[in-house]
Amino acid sequence: MNEIRKRLTFQKNFYRKQLVEFSTEPVTVKVFGDYADFSAYELNCCGMENITTAFFNGSKNEVVVFKNEEFIRSLSHEMSHALLSGLPMEEHLWLSEGLADLLASYKPSDEGSFKAERMYFAQDLKLNEKSTKRLTRFLRIEEEDWNALSTYDAYGVAWALVNYLYREEPMLLRKVIQTLNLGKDIEPLFQKRYKKGLKDFFQLVRSYSEK
Numbered sequence: 001m002n003e004i005r006k007r008l009t010f011q012k013n014f015y016r017k018q019l020v021e022f023s024t025e026p027v028t029v030k031v032f033g034d035y036a037d038f039s040a041y042e043l044n045c046c047g048m049e050n051i052t053t054a055f056f057n058g059s060k061n062e063v064v065v066f067k068n069e070e071f072i073r074s075l076s077h078e079m080s081h082a083l084l085s086g087l088p089m090e091e092h093l094w095l096s097e098g099l100a101d102l103l104a105s106y107k108p109s110d111e112g113s114f115k116a117e118r119m120y121f122a123q124d125l126k127l128n129e130k131s132t133k134r135l136t137r138f139l140r141i142e143e144e145d146w147n148a149l150s151t152y153d154a155y156g157v158a159w160a161l162v163n164y165l166y167r168e169e170p171m172l173l174r175k176v177i178q179t180l181n182l183g184k185d186i187e188p189l190f191q192k193r194y195k196k197g198l199k200d201f202f203q204l205v206r207s208y209s210e211k
């Protein structure tokens, strides 16, 4: 329980730093120890297409998790969705899923600091095989196309983009978050920051992920 509270504070602090007004609605958390019960509940409430072991149901403000070994990380991921619930940036899947995975990867240590656990390996993400055109399209991806991708091609790539911004370009990340929250286009931000705009950005993410 203590770890869950620490993780929530970590996320709230992050979103506060982005000057984002996150949701303060009370959230119900439902934890299932039996996968059959979990999936029956999911089918009944939501009938989602791609369902793994946790989800956030925005209409009821409810986080539902199956209690496996990664349960705290899954819960953290869904906590991020709960905080962003109702914000325009939520619709941008690469950002909302990337942030959820990124923030969930930070685990509190005994000394009180947060350390990132490795989420995806470069060889699985295959960023070198993904063209600038394809990655640019990924920034506008809609749910149907997202669901058709593998975990690595969807969540993994989203994490890699957001992780790079978080670690190397926090000011740009903040601007991206704020701009998408205003419903505006983010391409001009990248054009201003890099000579060749998104092309340079993707190249930096590719090299960073190989490290």
Ligand SMILES: [Zn+2]
Residues within 6 Å of the ligand: 077, 081, 096, 097, 100
């Ligand atoms: Zn998610």
